[in-house]
Amino acid sequence: MNLDEKITLNGFRLTAPRKKILSILGAQHHPISFEEYTLLDPAIDKSTFYRTMQAFEKADIIHGIESDEGKRYFELSENVHPHFICQSCRTIVCLSPQPIISPDGYIIDSVVYKGKCPECSSS
Incomplete structure (x- = not known):
């Protein structure tokens, strides 16, 4: 199912702000925060952004990741893949999809590794 079909099946109208x-x-x-998003679209209203993200996340159109500081990062939810959050520089990196071990009866929505990235661990 492509993104447009997902949006339509979830009852969303594909408005210009949503398309953007x-x-x-x-x-x-990589996942981006609201602050990073506004660098690319300065005209976006904060409440519109978060309302849209909440609706899209509920419909499994996007995936949200929360940092240790409580900041939310968002990306399209095309496939489940692991992320790495550097606890020194706070960078979030998408890792290559890998087989995910799921205990019987459990459904895995996200996998997050935390530690130090190569740049921070070498200094």
Whole structure:
């Protein structure tokens, strides 16, 4: 199922602001925060952004990741893949999809590793 079908099946109208949000998220290679998003779309209203993210996350169109500081990062939810959060520089990196071990009866939505990235661990 493609993104447009997912949006339609979940009862969303594909408005210009929603198209822009999806386009910007789709062009990213890592999850981004609201602050990073506003660098790419300065006209976005904060409440519109978060309302859209909440609805899209509930519909499994995007995936949210929360940092240790409580900051939310978002990306399109095309497939489940692990993320690494550096606890020194706070960078979030998408890791290559890997087989995920899921205990019987459990469904895994996200896998997050925390530690130090190569740059921070070498200094």
